[in-house]
Amino acid sequence: MTTNRQLCIGLSLSxxxxxxxxxxxxxxxxxxxxxxxxxxQLAKMAExxxxxxxxxxxxxxxxxxxxxxxPGFGSLDPTLLLTSIARETNRIGLVTTASTTFNPxxxxxxxxQSLQWISNGRAGWNIVTSIEGAGxxxxxxxxxxxxxxQKASEFTDxxxxxxxxxxNESLVINRSTGQYADKEMVSPINHSGDFFSVEGPLNVPxxxxxTIPLFQAGASESGRNFAASVADAIFxxxxxxxxxxxxxxxxxxxxxxxxxxxxAIRVLPGLYFFLANTRQEALELHRxxxxxLSQEHRYASVKSILGMDISxxxxxxxxxxxxxxxxxQPVRSRTHADLLRRLITRQQPIVEELLSRPExxxxxxxxxxxxVEDALSEITEWLETGAADGFxxxxxxxxxxxxxxxxxxxxxxxxxxxxxxxxxxxTLREHLGIT
Numbered sequence: 001m002t003t004n005r006q007l008c009i010g011l012s013l014s015x016x017x018x019x020x021x022x023x024x025x026x027x028x029x030x031x032x033x034x035x036x037x038x039x040x041q042l043a044k045m046a047e048x049x050x051x052x053x054x055x056x057x058x059x060x061x062x063x064x065x066x067x068x069x070x071p072g073f074g075s076l077d078p079t080l081l082l083t084s085i086a087r088e089t090n091r092i093g094l095v096t097t098a099s100t101t102f103n104p105x106x107x108x109x110x111x112x113q114s115l116q117w118i119s120n121g122r123a124g125w126n127i128v129t130s131i132e133g134a135g136x137x138x139x140x141x142x143x144x145x146x147x148x149x150q151k152a153s154e155f156t157d158x159x160x161x162x163x164x165x166x167x168n169e170s171l172v173i174n175r176s177t178g179q180y181a182d183k184e185m186v187s188p189i190n191h192s193g194d195f196f197s198v199e200g201p202l203n204v205p206x207x208x209x210x211t212i213p214l215f216q217a218g219a220s221e222s223g224r225n226f227a228a229s230v231a232d233a234i235f236x237x238x239x240x241x242x243x244x245x246x247x248x249x250x251x252x253x254x255x256x257x258x259x260x261x262x263x264a265i266r267v268l269p270g271l272y273f274f275l276a277n278t279r280q281e282a283l284e285l286h287r288x289x290x291x292x293l294s295q296e297h298r299y300a301s302v303k304s305i306l307g308m309d310i311s312x313x314x315x316x317x318x319x320x321x322x323x324x325x326x327x328x329q330p331v332r333s334r335t336h337a338d339l340l341r342r343l344i345t346r347q348q349p350i351v352e353e354l355l356s357r358p359e360x361x362x363x364x365x366x367x368x369x370x371x372v373e374d375a376l377s378e379i380t381e382w383l384e385t386g387a388a389d390g391f392x393x394x395x396x397x398x399x400x401x402x403x404x405x406x407x408x409x410x411x412x413x414x415x416x417x418x419x420x421x422x423x424x425x426x427t428l429r430e431h432l433g434i435t
Contacts, residue, residue: 007383007419008233008266008390008432010053010095011046013039013081015071016272016394017401020289023071027399033071036084043085046092049410050420052431053093053124055215055235055392056081060102060133069292079111086119093428095124095215100155101148102130102137106198108155109162112212113204121209121427126235127156127216129223145334149222151195156214156230158198161189165201168208181205209427213434219247220334228254232434233266235392237339237364239357242346244269244366244387266432270365271379271391275404279370285397286369290361298355305336305360315352319344339364365394372408376416383418 015033023030032038043054056078066072075081082094096115098108108125116123129148134141143151170185189200216227217235227234228251238244244267252262274289276282299311307325321344343349343357354360366382368375382388395402413419425431 005383005389006417007379007413008268009051009393009413009419010055010093010268010390011042011051011393012270013042013054013056014075014394016396017398018071019396020070020292022289022396022398025398029399030071033074034076036076036081039076039081040085040088043089043092045406047089049406050423051092051393052390053095053122053428054082054085055095055124055126056097057126058097058099058128060099060130061136079115082123083115083118086115086122091122091423091426093122093124093213093431094119095126095213095428097126097128099128099130099133100152101143102133105155105158105196106162106200106202109159109202110204112159113163113202113206116207116209116212117204121207121429124213124215124428125159127152127214127231129218144330145220146222149218149226153226153229154193154195158189158191158193158196160211161191162198162200162202163206163211165189166203166205168206171205210429210434213428213432218334220338223334224251224254227251228260228265229258231265232432233268233389236267236269236388237336238267238269238366238387239339239343239364240366241382241385241387243339243342244382245385246342248386248388266389267387268390268392269382269388270394271368271375272365272394272396273368273375273401273405274397275368275370275372275375275395275401275409277371279374282369282371282374282397285401286367289397293361295355298360301360302340302354305340307337310351310354313351315355316350318348318350319354320348321345336364366391367396372404372412375409376412379413380416380418 018028018030022028029038046054058075058078059073062074063072079096082096086094094115112123112125129152165188166186170182172179172182186201189198191198213232214230215233215235216231218227219237234251236244236247238247248267251265251267255265256262274282274286276285303309307329310319324341324344368378393405395405410419414421
């Protein structure tokens, strides 16, 4: 199968090369984790390569236990960080993250529309429902996954209505007549729902570039339904090509049921790559990145994901569907649980294989370990088989992976006609081909 489609590529600003012991490398840049200049430099590298966007994930809690030997997931506020980057870049999209579980919709709508103006049309919103952090926002326990997505659906609807409540077309700005805006075009939304009551209108007008693109990362049943109804792109956790094809086909079917064109939603798996000049060097990079994970840690990870203790089973015993606990029991991440359940249904892996899975050792992403040529071959195959519409670049092991990505892999993708050589637009909507 061949294709004339071009890839959609974003770079994660989550410093994935610092995972494990990666932060200890001399060139890791760990001292600059809370410096905006550090991220500005990464953004400029991504813009020089003509990437569609940079993306900043976010969490609203701090795992103190990991701080003894890891930076953990502490981070600058993503929207503030991307606002500082907006002033230092010109074309690249800026996708921030905002939780629908812990934020007021009016505040998020205002922050995003402000970023849209400051960046001149380059903002994007990664919609998350969060899986931890409830204790930082009151005494209520974390809602169930279905309830979080019900809230997310209402939240997103409110934000979009607020963006429409003060249309760009209402700005008359006629100095001669003294009319600033056509106030009849500005209206409250008067929303009253199950979770929110919001009057409106928003106090920031819509930007002339159009509606801000929406991104989403959930792959559970609730997450897929939600993404298919609103998302322009989904950040996918698809560790192998089969899961990528299944997710993309499923989302396209669901999008059609929601009255959308199947191609309106782009599937962008995280591509966690360990690149080196030889495959042996790349394998060593990957080994070192995960050497800190003990067998006990891996068993605990499986229990956290599936609610299943496999520590007493022989390493060569197969894990079968009938061994899985009740699918409806509470788990930390429904997305990760569903990924492992599908894997067990398809392959019945032995315990040893399950303990080495990317989802278990810390990533549910597509992993490439090898040379630049190996990565090019895999990316081409995923695109041609319909497993992906692009990817989110997650450099692993050391900064060497990122340097090879920019200096060698991106030029190869351009040469193959799989990616642009120059920007043809100046907004994120234009980069994504949203009309």
